[in-house]
Amino acid sequence: MNETDVTKNLKGKRKIKVSPPVIAILIxxxxxxxxxxxxxxxxxxxxxxxxxxNILRLASFIAIIGAGQTLVIIxxxxxxxxxxxxxxxxxxxxxxxxxxxxxxxVLPVLLLVILTGAVIGLFNGLGITYLKISPFVMTLxxxxxxxxxxxxxxxxxxxxxxxPFMTQLIARNLVWGIPGxxxxxxxxxxxxxxxxxxxxxxxxLFAIGVNRTAARxxxxxxxxxxxxxxxxxxxxxxxxxxFLVSYTQNAGPNLGNQYLFPSIIAVAIGGTxxxxxxxxxxxxxxxxxxxxxxxxxxxxxxxxQALQQIIFGSLLVLILIIYGREKGLRS
Amino acid sequence: xxxKKNAKVLNWIQSINTKHSxxxxxxxxILTTVIFFSLQDNIFEPGRISRLVNxxxxxWLPVLLLTMGQGLxxxxxxLDLSNGAMVSVGNVILALHxxxxxxxxxxxxxxxxxxxFGLAAGLLNGFLTVYLGLQPVIVTFATSFIYAGLALLLLPxxxxxxxxEYTNVxxxxxxxxxxxxxxxxxxxLLIWEFxxxxxxxxxxxxxxxxxxxxxxxxxxxxWVKISTYVLSGLFASLGAIxxxxxxxxxxxxxxxxxxxxxxxxxxxxxxxxxxxxxxxLGAVFxxxxxxxxxxxxxxxxxxxxxxxxxxxLVIVIALAMPGAINLLRRKK
Numbered sequence: 001m002n003e004t005d006v007t008k009n010l011k012g013k014r015k016i017k018v019s020p021p022v023i024a025i026l027i028x029x030x031x032x033x034x035x036x037x038x039x040x041x042x043x044x045x046x047x048x049x050x051x052x053x054n055i056l057r058l059a060s061f062i063a064i065i066g067a068g069q070t071l072v073i074i075x076x077x078x079x080x081x082x083x084x085x086x087x088x089x090x091x092x093x094x095x096x097x098x099x100x101x102x103x104x105x106v107l108p109v110l111l112l113v114i115l116t117g118a119v120i121g122l123f124n125g126l127g128i129t130y131l132k133i134s135p136f137v138m139t140l141x142x143x144x145x146x147x148x149x150x151x152x153x154x155x156x157x158x159x160x161x162x163x164p165f166m167t168q169l170i171a172r173n174l175v176w177g178i179p180g181x182x183x184x185x186x187x188x189x190x191x192x193x194x195x196x197x198x199x200x201x202x203x204x205l206f207a208i209g210v211n212r213t214a215a216r217x218x219x220x221x222x223x224x225x226x227x228x229x230x231x232x233x234x235x236x237x238x239x240x241x242x243f244l245v246s247y248t249q250n251a252g253p254n255l256g257n258q259y260l261f262p263s264i265i266a267v268a269i270g271g272t273x274x275x276x277x278x279x280x281x282x283x284x285x286x287x288x289x290x291x292x293x294x295x296x297x298x299x300x301x302x303x304x305q306a307l308q309q310i311i312f313g314s315l316l317v318l319i320l321i322i323y324g325r326e327k328g329l330r331s
Numbered sequence: 332x333x334x335k336k337n338a339k340v341l342n343w344i345q346s347i348n349t350k351h352s353x354x355x356x357x358x359x360x361i362l363t364t365v366i367f368f369s370l371q372d373n374i375f376e377p378g379r380i381s382r383l384v385n386x387x388x389x390x391w392l393p394v395l396l397l398t399m400g401q402g403l404x405x406x407x408x409x410l411d412l413s414n415g416a417m418v419s420v421g422n423v424i425l426a427l428h429x430x431x432x433x434x435x436x437x438x439x440x441x442x443x444x445x446x447x448f449g450l451a452a453g454l455l456n457g458f459l460t461v462y463l464g465l466q467p468v469i470v471t472f473a474t475s476f477i478y479a480g481l482a483l484l485l486l487p488x489x490x491x492x493x494x495x496e497y498t499n500v501x502x503x504x505x506x507x508x509x510x511x512x513x514x515x516x517x518x519x520l521l522i523w524e525f526x527x528x529x530x531x532x533x534x535x536x537x538x539x540x541x542x543x544x545x546x547x548x549x550x551x552x553x554w555v556k557i558s559t560y561v562l563s564g565l566f567a568s569l570g571a572i573x574x575x576x577x578x579x580x581x582x583x584x585x586x587x588x589x590x591x592x593x594x595x596x597x598x599x600x601x602x603x604x605x606x607x608x609x610x611x612l613g614a615v616f617x618x619x620x621x622x623x624x625x626x627x628x629x630x631x632x633x634x635x636x637x638x639x640x641x642x643x644l645v646i647v648i649a650l651a652m653p654g655a656i657n658l659l660r661r662k663k
Contacts, residue, residue, distance in 0.1 A: 078604065127651060127654075130654070132653075133654055134598070136594075137594065137598045140595065141595070141646055144642070144643030144647070145640065148639035148640025152634075152637050155636050156636070261472060268466065275466075304487075305483060306481070307484065308480070309476045309477070309479055312480075314477055317473045320465050320473065321459075
């Protein structure tokens with residue numbers, strides 16, 4: 001490649017540079033408009049709003065698991081949390097089985113759920129930092145342990161009920177026909193953005209994501225940061241389970257597993273770099289909406305399961321090709 | 332001079348450890364195998380050990396093949412989450428189209444198609460991850476959806492059959508008491524050993540260790556990386572063939588449970604997740620350790636509700652061992 005090529009390339013790239021979250025939102029809008037043309041899609045404005053709100057609510061669960069995932073991925077070192085699936089299930093089952101329809105137990109159980117998720121995250125973090133197990137493998141192993149503990153604990157017997165208060169808040173509409181879950185999600189979004197952009201934790205997180213050695217030399221306690229990140233991720237996943245079961249009103253041994261990979265993909269689509277050091281929660285929120293839209297779209301089209309999978313996979317590859325590229329070694 | 336002899340043995344162990352990074356995997360394989368055999372009754376009955384080895388390795392071969400492919404991808408610094416779905420596609424094609432043992436050429440053609448699919452799917456993975464620079468964790472997961480969907484499309488409900496003539500060959504053939512599954516494994520390991528000591532092997536480890544340094548010294552980084560995905564696809568096809576011979580039938584989700592063990596096995600076998608170190612023999616050892624653990628747990632007959640937990644805990648302990656040893660050593 002000679003020099004003029006390089007400059008031309010640079011110019012060409014600069015022209016079409018749009019930030020990934022914006023692309024994700026554009027894709028989401030396009031998909032949503034497309035879904036209106038389907039025979040089973042919405043036909044009126046009210047229908048469109050209702051469907052949009054429903055999709056937002058479903059996306060919120062992916063995005064709350066994705067919140068922990070975003071932090072872990074930004075922290076670098078090939079960070080990822082594969083234990084999130086079973087942790088969501090644990091959060092959901094604890095809520096479902098202990099609360100058993102009593103409003104008074106909601107708050108204590110929420111604390112218990114957060115604590116359980118945090119403890120699991122603590123083990124992840126300790127294994128990754130002190131035993132030097134790669135995050136992918138450590139959290140994968142932990143997923144097995146949590147799933148196993150879950151089976152041993154419940155012995156296949158899932159009985160309980162969500163508190164009426166939670167149903168009211170999350171599954172029903174709160175004000176102006178908007179489900180309470182969406183307000184909770186916006187609140188979490190604001191908190192996450194403040195955490196990432198405005199806090200010392202966030203600053204250090206991006207620092208260790210970019211270069212751990214440099215971060216350590218400039219006084220960041222890298223190991224402590226990594227452990228803390230996994231603790232928060234575990235707690236977030238468990239809390240997502242708490243909210244999820246309030247919506248589904250029902251819990252089983254595999255409730256959380258179907259949300260694991262969507263939560264990771266949402267982070268990637270939102271433009272957070274899988275290598276760490278760069279990303280935003282706003283992007284993850286947009287990514288979650290895109291994933292949920294694709295899923296809903298494929299379901300309303302009533303295609304056979306096999307075709308749904310093929311189309312889902314192909315669309316994902318296409319979206320990733322649009323902007324998920326890393327710089328090659330040559331440039 | 333016992334001291335010198337000691338030093339020699341130590342040196343030998345050290346060389347195994349550095350050349351093949353086999354220290355802990357080797358110990359684990361021996362340990363789990365000894366436990367497995369000591370839990371069997373009538374172990375010294377003639378032919379008993381041979382039968383056990385046969386039944387173990389013919390069950391494990393599909394996963395072990397996938398582990399070898401995954402090991403290559405991991406050494407090259409990548410990750411293949413779609414190898415299990417490729418097995419499903421291969422298994423479904425074989426079960427649907429191999430109808431009778433009377434048409435060897437037709438059947439050979441089908442096998443060629445399965446291998447061709449594996450190579451093509453691997454090439455697609457390699458193209459997307461290496462050439463387009465997409466993240467392997469995400470993109471091979473996305474392609475796994477495409478492959479799994481394809482398998483489901485071809486065979487919506489379990490069915491199809493592999494002729495008994497073929498499955499019997501796989502289940503019973505032995506040479507010198509060594510089952511055919513183990514022979515295939517050893518042959519593949521020898522073939523890899525041949526390449527490992529040559530240009531390709533050196534390139535692979537260089538690319539996995541430091542792609543930028545390898546690139547500046549003239550290693551064709553992209554091609555080496557893509558080749559690991561293609562090889563992973565090839566091993567997935569071989570896994571599909573052995574799985575079909577093992578079960579004799581087709582199921583669109585047959586490979587789904589093989590993907591994660593292929594990664595865990597390779598890591599327990601001493602391959603580092605970041606690439607550039609480890610060995611394929613170690614990966615196979617890791618796969619055998621996983622198989623042994625499962626067999627031992629099923630023999631010990633612990634409470635069936637606890638099986639998943641115990642299995643996972645043992646795997647985590649095996650994964651934590653190298654790190655724990657390092658930590659203890661440093662404290663001393």
